[in-house]
Amino acid sequence: MKRILLEVFLAIALVGAAVFGFMNQKTAKTATAQITELKKAAEEAENTVKEKEEAIKTAEEEAAALHEEMAAMEEKANQLEAVKAALANGSTLSDLESAYKKEKSLSAERQVGLGAIRMLTKGAEDPATLEAFRKALQMSELGDRKNTICAAQLGLLAAGEKVKVMSDCLPKSEKAKGDKEEKDGHSKDDGHDHGKDGKAKGKDDGHGDKKEEKHAAPHWGYEGEMGPDKWGKEFPTCAAGKSQSPLDIKNPFVKTRMVVTADYKEGPLKVLNNGHTIQVIVTPGSKLRIDGVAHDLLQFHFHRPSEEKIDGKPMAMVVHFVHKNAEGKLAVLGVLLKEGNENPGIKTLWANLPKEEGVEYAPDGVNFNPGNLLPREFDYYSYEGSLTTPPCTEGVRFFILKTTVNIAKEQVQAFPFKMNARPVQPLNGREILTN
């Protein structure tokens, strides 16, 4: 009888530990380890009981002590059971599930909620639980929404995933450790196609600290061991994603009436070599309107040769203009550069390339209007894609203009990167729209 009581307490303790585990994996681990130890001790005690009555008393005392310790946890366990029961009978989960299937309208916050509810009802091992947290993390990283990033990262951590948790998300005791990890910089990409890796590197330059430099070294490239077919090892979406960019754009096309216009403004020139491309950081105010919805131009950058192919053929280069709307949705406008006459806009940019990698260069008195790189005609191909660089986050709407813009052969050759184009990705049933 005592043994049965003990088992019941232990079971409750385990459930309690799982609740704590959702908030803090470490606590859960410690609790689980303690409980396992106690269970072992109790089992040993049970065996001894058969021989020595004194041992029974010890086990009873242990059980009593355990009971007291777990009384607080029991309450939490009951709450958990209540939540589980409500969800099992109610429609909340199925509502969320159907929203999840439509998924495009699900916010990062709801994704976290879905992950949490899945974890409670289906468990942390359920692949969809992890997927919900992963998706929430990707979505919130783009929008730089810290609370959601924290919730998603802690959710994955609690589910036993190896995930880098931002230092601000951790309890104070864990913070020192987290600060160190955060310098890796991947978790804070802010949706820029070619992120802030470069900036972080710039800060580390001049430290003279070799370890730091090694830490900031790029984790991916376009060739060999760090090439595109290896990106998936560190950035799972690059390999597992089903709507990846770039694409080979070819028939069949689906007609659309989506109206796209660019309203770009002149501003002080700021150029960055981030180690993967040349990126121009744009002052706020330039917009791309998609059916009237404003998307702010954040930056534009170059690939050589063009990442997109038209009917299997690449162009000499492509410019990607990266935009974000108020909801955090990204849109990339691609302008293909074809070998021909000299391009005056490129001339200005190439004359102001930064000497140093990872440091923004803002020449005195030089202004630039990104509109100088656009053709007059705005006929386009459009599809749902992803960032073409790690972490390859999906949910990016692409518009590739049909009209190309000239660039001189010498200008192509003067671009500091010989090859920085990701290969084309499988269409996987996506529609390519055209106006």
Ligand SMILES: [Zn+2]
């Ligand atoms: Zn790009």
